[in-house]
Amino acid sequence: MTDTSTWATKKGLAxxxxxxxxxxxxxxEHARIxxxxxxxxxxxxxxxxxxxxxxxxxxxxxxxxxxxxxxSAVSIPVMAKARIGxxxxxxxxxxxxxxxxxxxxxxxxxxxxNHIDKHAFKVPFVCGCRNVGEALRRVSEGxxxxxxxxxxxxxxxxEAVRQLRDVLAEIRRLQGMREDELFVAAKELGAxxxxxxxxxxxxxxxxVNFVAGGISTPADAALVMQLGxxxxxxxxxxxxxxxxxxxxxxxxxxxxxxxxxxxxxxVSKGLGAPMRGxxxxxxxxxxxxxxxxx
Amino acid sequence: xxxxxxxxxxxxxxxxxxxxxxxxxxxxxxxxxxxHLDDVEGLIIPGGExxxxxxxxxxxxxxxxxxxxxxxxxxxxxxxxxxxVLSREIVGGEAPVLPLLDVTVERNAxxxxxxxxxxxxxxxxxxxxPVHAVFIRAPVISGxxxxxxxxxxxxxxxxxxxxxxxxxxxSFHPELAGExxxxxxxVTMASEHADPGEGVGRRQYPTRRSQHGR
Numbered sequence: 001m002t003d004t005s006t007w008a009t010k011k012g013l014a015x016x017x018x019x020x021x022x023x024x025x026x027x028x029e030h031a032r033i034x035x036x037x038x039x040x041x042x043x044x045x046x047x048x049x050x051x052x053x054x055x056x057x058x059x060x061x062x063x064x065x066x067x068x069x070x071x072s073a074v075s076i077p078v079m080a081k082a083r084i085g086x087x088x089x090x091x092x093x094x095x096x097x098x099x100x101x102x103x104x105x106x107x108x109x110x111x112x113x114n115h116i117d118k119h120a121f122k123v124p125f126v127c128g129c130r131n132v133g134e135a136l137r138r139v140s141e142g143x144x145x146x147x148x149x150x151x152x153x154x155x156x157x158x159e160a161v162r163q164l165r166d167v168l169a170e171i172r173r174l175q176g177m178r179e180d181e182l183f184v185a186a187k188e189l190g191a192x193x194x195x196x197x198x199x200x201x202x203x204x205x206x207x208v209n210f211v212a213g214g215i216s217t218p219a220d221a222a223l224v225m226q227l228g229x230x231x232x233x234x235x236x237x238x239x240x241x242x243x244x245x246x247x248x249x250x251x252x253x254x255x256x257x258x259x260x261x262x263x264x265x266x267v268s269k270g271l272g273a274p275m276r277g278x279x280x281x282x283x284x285x286x287x288x289x290x291x292x293x294x
Numbered sequence: 295x296x297x298x299x300x301x302x303x304x305x306x307x308x309x310x311x312x313x314x315x316x317x318x319x320x321x322x323x324x325x326x327x328x329x330h331l332d333d334v335e336g337l338i339i340p341g342g343e344x345x346x347x348x349x350x351x352x353x354x355x356x357x358x359x360x361x362x363x364x365x366x367x368x369x370x371x372x373x374x375x376x377x378x379v380l381s382r383e384i385v386g387g388e389a390p391v392l393p394l395l396d397v398t399v400e401r402n403a404x405x406x407x408x409x410x411x412x413x414x415x416x417x418x419x420x421x422x423x424p425v426h427a428v429f430i431r432a433p434v435i436s437g438x439x440x441x442x443x444x445x446x447x448x449x450x451x452x453x454x455x456x457x458x459x460x461x462x463x464x465s466f467h468p469e470l471a472g473e474x475x476x477x478x479x480x481v482t483m484a485s486e487h488a489d490p491g492e493g494v495g496r497r498q499y500p501t502r503r504s505q506h507g508r
Contacts, residue, residue, distance in 0.1 A: 002413040009410035012307075012430045012470050016341045016374070019305040038350065040305060040343040075401060076343055077431065099407035099431070122408055256304050256350055257326060 007144070010124035013077065013099065014145035014208035017041055017231055021221070021252050022210070024048050024235040027066075028073035034238070037248035041077040041099070043233065044070040049106045049153030049213075050236035050275065053287070059107040061089040064096055071098070079126070084293055085111025087120075094123040100145070101125050103138075105292035106152045106235075115293070118142025128212065130163045130290060132170040132199065136191035139206050146205055148229075149290040150213015153236050155277030157214040159290055160224060164211055168228050174200040213290065216241070216274045218254030218267050225258035242272030297484045300325040300334035302360075304350035306342020306375060310469040311477075318474050320481045328359040336369040336484035338477075339376030339392075341430070341467055344401065347375055348391045357392060364394050369460045369483035371476060377463035378433050385436060394461045396439030403434040403452070403465075415466070417446040417455060420475045427454070427466035434465055460487070 020040030025031040031042045046062040047055065061082055071078045077099035082089035084103055089110075093101050103116050105128050118125040119142035127138035128149035135146045148167060150160030174185060174196065182200055186193040198206055211229040215221055216237035224232060232255055234248075241247040250267040257263040285291075296319065301311045303324035315322040315338075323334050331337070337360065339347070351357055364370050372380040379391045381399035388401075404410070410431060414424040425446070435453035438444060445462070446455035454465040460483060468476045 002411050004411040005408060006412050008412055008428050008470060009407075009430055012428055012467065013407055013410065015307045015310065015470065016343065016430055018307060018309070018342075019303070020343060020346055035345060038305075038346045040346050076345055077407060094408070097406050097408055124407065252346070252350075253353065260326075 005122035010144035011207050013124060014126070017077070017210075018208055019256060020231050021248075021255050022079065022231070022233045023238055023248060024233075025070060026239070028069045030239055030244075031070045031074045031078075033245050034248055035074045035076050037245055038252035039076060039248065040231070041079055042070060042074060043079045043081065043102060043235075044098075045081055048236040048239055049289070050155070050240055051153075052106060053153040053289075061086070061092065061107070064092065067093070067096055067098065071096070081107055082116070083107040084109040085114050085116060087116045090116050090121060090123075090125075094121055098123065103127050103143075105149055105289045109292050113294075115141050118144075126210075128290075128293060129167070131166050131189075132174070132205070133189035133191045134293065135167065135205055135209070136189065136195040136199070139195060140192045143207065145208050145210070147210040147212040147233055149293075150211065150215070151280060151283070152213045152289050153278075154214055154280065154283070155216040155237060155240070155275040156280055157216070157220045157223065158280060160211050160214045161227070163290075164224055164227050164229060167205070167209070171199055171203060171205070175203050215251070216277065217271075218250045218264060221251045222254045222258040222264050225255060231255065236275050240275035242274075247271050247274065295485065295488070296321045297336065297481050297488065298323055298334050299481065299484060300331055300337040302337065302339045302347070302356075302376075304342075304354075305346045306340045307467070307469060308340045308342075310467075311338045311340050311373075314469050314474055314477050315481075318478055318481060320477070325356075326354070328355055331359050331363055334363070334368070335488045336371070336480055337363060338480070339370065339372040339379050340469070341374035341376065344375040344378040347379060351379070351391055360392055361394070364392075364461060367460055367487050369462070369480050369487060370394060371480045372461075372463040373467055373469065374430065374432055374465060377435075377465055380461060380463050381435075382439075383437075395456060395458050395463055396442055397435045397456055397458075398437035399433050400436045401433050402431050403436075404429065404432055407431055412471075413448075415446055415448070415454070417475075419445055420479070425466075425468065425473055425475070426471040427464075427468075428470045429454075429466045432465040
């Protein structure tokens with residue numbers, strides 16, 4: 001009669017996060033700043049993506065001590081990242097009791113072929129995507145929330161915008177198809193037919209869809225919200241800016257009032273320098289994170 | 295007359311409440327600023343993160359206008375985070391936000407996300423069919439004042455739905471389960487508020503008492 005960790009509760013937590021900002025934090029102190037600024041959840045990790053990018057080497061799940069420190073510091077949900085395909089890191093994170101696991105391309109993939117079987121877990125998962133096919137493959141593996149990947153740690157919104165537009169344009173294309181065309185569409189997308197049909201019927205992904213990877217100003221957040229994101233992840237954009245508390249608060253306000261240009265102007269004033277960005281062309285292909293995952 | 299019902303749209307699952315209201319023939323209005331409360335006959339405070347919603351209510355000066363709306367008699371309905379926002383006392387000592395319910399509320403009372411659950415719940419005032427209730431990092435009411443009606447409790451006695459005059463709150467999410475009876479109740483209360491022909495005055499509607507009293 002009473003069932004815990006059902007699909008409805010997994011997907012439902014993501015629904016509760018909508019219209020909100022999920023912030024990367026590396027210490028309990030950061031987590032408290034994020035919570036005070038109005039973050040709906042924090043992503044606990046050892047280094048923000050721009051530092052992972054700078055450090056190179058293999059990026060792994062964070063130390064459980066650090067994750068627990070953050071879990072006890074705040075009352076909002078705490079997410080943590082596991083490597084793509086590394087189901088043991090995910091088992092460890094579930095044992096810690098984190099509220100959501102991000103099977104993330106920001107860390108170095110552990111499996112070049114398979115993602116984690118997320119149905120096997122009680123904890124819900126969020127996964128990255130660049131297009132509808134990738135999103136639906138992740139949902140079929142059990143992801144209860146999707147985020148477009150952007151290009152993490154760049155402070156550059158261009159990839160996030162491209163991917164979000166691609167996802168939404170593909171959904172519109174599916175909506176316009178005849179029923180008998182959806183079979184081939186599913187084949188071409190490499191996604192399960194049942195999920196493709198659901199997207200065509202409902203005009204949206206089967207789970208909540210956030211945007212990640214490159215948001216570094218209130219205007220960036222409002223841009224993706226106006227395009228159709230249901231909320232935002234901000235990684236390096238907050239704690240690599242000059243005044244993280246102010247930037248965090250301003251991005252929260254902009255995500256709520258994303259259509260009100262007067263408010264956006266107001267909250268954008270005097271924030272200090274945002275993180276220094278990177279032009280995408282200057283990143284060699286093998287260092288791009290968005291292409292990880294399949 | 296179509297009821298205009300506000301849905302606080304600062305953060306959280308407001309779109310689900312908007313859809314539910316539309317499905318039962320009410321007119322939803324997204325509320326982000328005090329001016330959006332003009333001409334609404336009721337208000338829903340959705341699930342979301344209560345710490346976030348609390349800060350946004352304060353930042354945009356929404357507390358007093360919502361309290362004024364409630365004291366005018368317009369119905370207010372809070373789900374999950376909305377229940378926390380409406381409670382007079384929050385375990386742990388956080389300041390109340392809109393202290394309209396004389397109750398003590400405990401945040402994340404069942405634990406973390408791994409303890410989220412769904413169940414069938416008897417809500418006698420809504421009839422014999424149980425409510426399919428989805429609880430997500432949900433709060434519970436750990437104490438009620440004298441004016442508070444308990445609408446539903448779990449088998450272990452923990453209170454998960456309350457009503458005090460024109461204010462209703464649930465720990466769970468009717469809007470995630472295709473459950474419309476709470477919203478219908480809210481809309482009924484809103485129409486009574488908008489047109490007080492029922493109960494007082496007897497201006498336009500014949501009632502048993504006015505027909506028989508003559």
